[in-house]
Amino acid sequence: EKEVATYKIAAYSDVEAAKSKLTGAGFEVVGTYKGDSGTTVLFTNAAMKSMANKPNRGLAAVGRLLVDDENKQISIANPIYFGKAFMQKEYNHATAASALASLEKAFGPLKNSTDKWEFDGLAGYHFMVGMPYYEDMMVVAEGSTADLVAKAQKAKGTTAVVKLGDDRYVAFVSLDRRTNGFVKKVGAQNGEILPWAVLIEDGKAKALSAKYFIAISYPLLTMSEFMTIATVPGAVEKDLQKVFK
Template sequence: MKKFYTLIMSALVIGFCGCAGTAPEAEAGVKIEKVVATYKIASYASVDEAKAKLSANGFDVVGTYPTDSGTSVLYTNAAMKSAANKPTRGLAAVGRILVDDERKQISIANPVYFGKAFMQKEYSHATASAVLGSLEKAFGPLKDSTDKWEFAGLAGYHFMVGMPYYEDMGIVGEGSTADLVAKAQKAKGTTAVVKLSDDRYVAFVSLERRTNGFVKKIGTQNGQLLPWAVLIEGGQAKALSAKYFIAISYPLLTMSEFMTIATVPGAIEVDLKKIFK
């Protein structure tokens, strides 16, 4: 019985950590850090300054979105769009930064962290590290955020046993690509609709104001997870499970903290389905 109990507890620990794999990978002779920061922190700049820095370093700014602590800025470039122009991978085509007026800093969603999580077996460290290098040129020395996760566990990340993975996307609309894109563009508060190919787009849409309030409960410092991204391809509008995306964007979130926003994942799904109905 004691051995059985130990096995059960070990399985729960592994499930909670979301670990998949053992050692960090290497590509082209470049060793990847074992533990990767979720965000990279840079010195404060205004929204206009941040946009100018991105543009000067080869990025296209595709939109901005007000958050409770500042402004999310969405960016992309040709290499990011080309790498992510594959089935279910389109969400990796656009990066996010938060101009955090409250903390007087720039918080950059780490392209290595989210690249590995979203691209999984198709992840290219050369592409992700090149993007990160360009961001360092744009914003100067970057510090690691407190939020971190093991690189080897990112592709198979889930919050705990029974919680969704990246691939457990929800279908929030169906129809022709043109029809779904038109609905996204027409929706109130849509920040951007980025084209990857004739049949693949990524839309960044606004949730209802009441739904957005969850960020204030769990931490405005990671508010660049808004606006919500929807992948349009193959006659479907698909979105990451909120239980997955919130957890991977807040890897230090505890179960008790997650329970304070227990109704939010359902509300997000309802909001998205309204847009694409």
């Protein structure tokens, strides 16, 4: 399809039922995160981890699902949409489509979200001129990979640390409660944007620029709406730096 939905919407169920459907479909549930609008469930499988076990690609290894208590629905981050964005030229459509097919079988029928973007534009996505691309990640800490992983694991509120390779991990860490408030402002229905992912490899802890990740997670966001959360990108960076102090 020319345009791809950012999320796939399924009928509402509780967290335990959602987790059971994921494991029944061959996924490994690696963590859950309670947010203001519901619960994010993080999941992966061997194919997703293998695909993403490459430099700067680890963020594609873990899928996100939101049990949305506010809107009484389940919202699943589309593995094709985020796979294309995060894997860039190394995107593997067979792996992404297989993950989506498994999710459809477990939760289907799935509807497309109103949020969407042109498939061909996802790898080079940026909000507007002068705004960051996928590759413009922020380095929030440096040190040995083992030390950075240990700090992520010990940090208060860490949801999961997933090993992809001998020197590659992806951690899902909590932001300060005040920072988290941006989700309510720009749309609780996409609350699976939290917790924030940090890629740990080659002695660096790297995260997507908040200006990029918020925009690609909310592709219908207008400039005026973005300006209502203008302080959030700086707050996200500070919060992530605290995790690794």
